Amino acid sequence: MTKFWLITLRECKERISQRGFWWMLVLGPLVVLLLLIGLLFAADQGKEKIKVLIADPGQIMEHKVLAQQEKYIEYYFLDSYLELNEFEQAKAYKDFDVLLELNEKVLNNKKCFVFYREQLSMDTRMQLKFEVERRIEEILANEFSALSAQAFRSIKQGLIFDFRDLDDPKNEAKETSSWTGFAIGAFILLFVGIYGMTIFRATVKEKSSRIVEVLLASVKPQQLMLGKITGIGLVALLQLFGWILFLSIGFWMLRQTLFVDLLDPSYWKGTAGVRLNPLSDLLFEELNYGFLFVHFLLFFVGSFFFYGALFSVLGARSAADSDGQQFLIPLLLLIVFGLVAGVFYIFYPASGSAQFLMYLPFSSPVLSMIQLTQGATLDAYMSILLSWMVLILSSVLLLWLASRWYKKSILKF
């Protein structure tokens, strides 16, 4: 055990003493933050003109929205219902980007549907909601109370806007939460891929420099392999924690400086303080970060040992760095497969294949993260736990097999 830790600590020390590690620790989160800033600025500036057709058969809105409305959203009214197919295909409606369906029950069920041709920016969505909701509030205040519109706003229940893609009108894909889960799962595979390559290179380097012959005179090949995977894994975790820390600090600084409103939860909740959009709900209400983090770690560790074993064997079988490159392609494709499986799961969550992919060690980290962000039921949670156990058992089995291949290959020059 001492030898295993000596190998592990040496690996950690070597990686941490490299400048690249520290650069990556700072640059990685910085790049993510810059991308975030870019996206937020782009969202702010990308106000293309859109035409919204409000199908209002009950003429609830009385052909009015707000006196002072954003000029880049133009509203048109239709006093009847409109079939989706007709809106999608009829020449008369081709110029409209969005169909907002307000049925007669809207004043009771507070729900309206928004169908869009092209994905709407978050800013446009929020503006659209804001303007329509304010108008509905006026109507509700006038019709059902003696309160002023402002007083009514403080006590009312907001409208639920159900945004749907014309190509997916049933909204089967739980988009926002699913993609957030996908991003977290992709983050696991990204780190496993990057640090898996480090395991591969370190193994090849030890083999080509022949230090491995000195090491194997003192430690078992299994100890050497496992120590290397664990050491590099700990460095990956350290970097991951660093990223999370720096991103949190960066996020907080952005909120304090550049995007005071946009990153503030109260902005996302809207003035009425009720459900306004799924992303704000997800980020500030629904996601249990502690719970997610624990599962993230569990799946990260499982995946790291699973892929780490494969990268080690590949390194042990390669006589030189370039020699192994060709064999890396199938392994990297497996990581890509995990991501593709995640996308597949988002669109076809109930399919038999999706259930199978849930338990496949290559794809289970991504799929489990998607399920967790969607808010897993007890049954779903049990299947997540089961998939984690399958991942751990597969990792143990693969490590055992890999150590045998490693032993056979590492001394073949």
Added chain:
Amino acid sequence: MIQIEGVSKSYQRKLVLDDVSISLAQGQIFGLLGPNGAGKTTLIRMLNQMISPDTGHILYKGKPLIPSQLQTIGYLPEERGLYKNMEVEEHLLFLARLRGLSAPQARANVQHWLSHFDIESWRHKRIATLSKGMAQKVQFLAALVHEPELLILDEPLSGFDPMNVELIMNEIQALKEKGCTILLSTHNMKSVDEICDAAALLHQGRLLAQDSIWNLRSNSSKGEIIVRFEGHMLAFANALWTDFELTEQKQISEGRFECLLRIRGNRTVNDLMKSLQDQVAVERIEKRLPSMQEVFVDFISQKQQQHD
């Protein structure tokens, strides 16, 4: 100390060691000789427990090899490597700890060997900044930093300049005097002549010979005698008569010669001395033993001729 008994090993149906039995005595410097591909590295890896024999077994101090015994074995492989990003002291400490030394013991040993080799100033040098010779020295230290009872050295002199060759040879001798058993695998036959007590000769996985260096050389002797004398060459040649064949002669100064003779029949050196005593003034006479280089070449040539 070590008994290798009937050991065989195959890789992908190719027999690389065939029923090899070798014995090393405690405190001996034992040469493991053989051309490339003879099976030396395979045998050394078996001693280091990196691979296991297909058949046969190896006894270490009378007991089968077990992993804990690796702590008493030091190994300097032929193809050497070090972690280039580590510092000299850090690297030696790491390898000493892997060999089972406690942290304080490892620190004390590293300190001792660094000062013994007068390289304390290298302590914080990164391996990447060392010259090849300096790195070789660090590798040599790494093999003996845990003060092993058995030291396996595979081509320990390669890459060293003559000064350092001398240093390493002296160190090997000193280790022997302290009771360390040394297995020396080398192509440098001069070093075998100089420091080895015994040797084994491997060829194509088979053991061709194993004996003390003296016996190996004597047994390979072709009955040649070196004679140095003062006098007339003609008188010397006449005295030889038909019992000795003059194969080489050279004048070393005015009236002084050194000759190489080959004994014919059952004659001895004493017979030669009797024949010469009234003819020339003998300054030196000795039986010429072949060097280990010649022994090595003879054995391999004979084997190849048999094979052809």
